[in-house]
Amino acid sequence: MEGRFIVKLPFKTEHSRCQNGKLFEMAARRFMSLEKKLQSNQDFQREYTKKNSVKQVQGIEFKNEIKQLRSRGCVPKESKIRNLCPIFDEIGILRVGGRIQQSKVDYDTQHPIILPAKSHLSRLLIMNAHKKTWHSGPQIMLNYLRSKYWILRAKDQVKKYYRECTTCIRYSKKTTQQLMGQLPEVRLKPSPPFSSGNIKDCLE
Numbered sequence: 549m550e551g552r553f554i555v556k557l558p559f560k561t562e563h564s565r566c567q568n569g570k571l572f573e574m575a576a577r578r579f580m581s582l583e584k585k586l587q588s589n590q591d592f593q594r595e596y597t598k599k600n601s602v603k604q605v606q607g608i609e610f611k612n613e614i615k616q617l618r619s620r621g622c623v624p625k626e627s628k629i630r631n632l633c634p635i636f637d638e639i640g641i642l643r644v645g646g647r648i649q650q651s652k653v654d655y656d657t658q659h660p661i662i663l664p665a666k667s668h669l670s671r672l673l674i675m676n677a678h679k680k681t682w683h684s685g686p687q688i689m690l691n692y693l694r695s696k697y698w699i700l701r702a703k704d705q706v707k708k709y710y711r712e713c714t715t716c717i718r719y720s721k722k723t724t725q726q727l728m729g730q731l732p733e734v735r736l737k738p739s740p741p742f743s744s745g746n747i748k749d750c751l752e
């Protein structure tokens with residue numbers, strides 16, 4: 549036991565016969581308080597759900613990397629995320645190691661969360677970035693995303709999403725131009741001013 553006690557969802561009362569009585573009581577109390585907080589605070593609930601989804605996706609996509617990083621402190625040589633020097637944060641999410649720890653930017657920007665190129669979560673985040681940046685181009689979407697997430701091959705994925713956005717397709721289309729008719733002879737023939745019309749005609 550490492551001083552941590554994990555309560556799995558859904559909460560079941562038969563587990564109360566657990567031998568580590570006090571630890572269990574403490575975990576149950578924490579669980580109840582977490583549930584209360586989740587129900588009362590919408591922002592906290594959204595953040596909690598997001599981080600859980602990230603952990604699930606990373607657990608599936610970077611299974612070997614997580615295993616080796618925990619046991620040996622480094623990821624396998626052939627791993628796609630090796631050059632990102634991945635690290636774990638306090639809740640066990642894989643983040644980019646990076647070299648900007650001395651900077652004053654926030655933690656999420658210093659160490660963005662690593663996500664695979666093709667996962668439903670990555671696509672949802674790209675979709676959200678496109679909406680939050682008011683249907684802007686790939687570069688602005690990338691900047692927005694990278695303040696929190698490092699999606700592998702993000703450039704390709706972002707460009708693909710941008711190309712497929714129906715709103716952007718509709719607004720990027722050029723409007724058709726009306727084919728103009730022939731100009732009248734008086735507008736083409738060189739002549740002195742007012743020779744083909746006069747102010748008197750206009751005033752009447």
Ligand SMILES: [Zn+2]
Nearest residue numbers: 683713715716
């Ligand atoms: Zn769009």
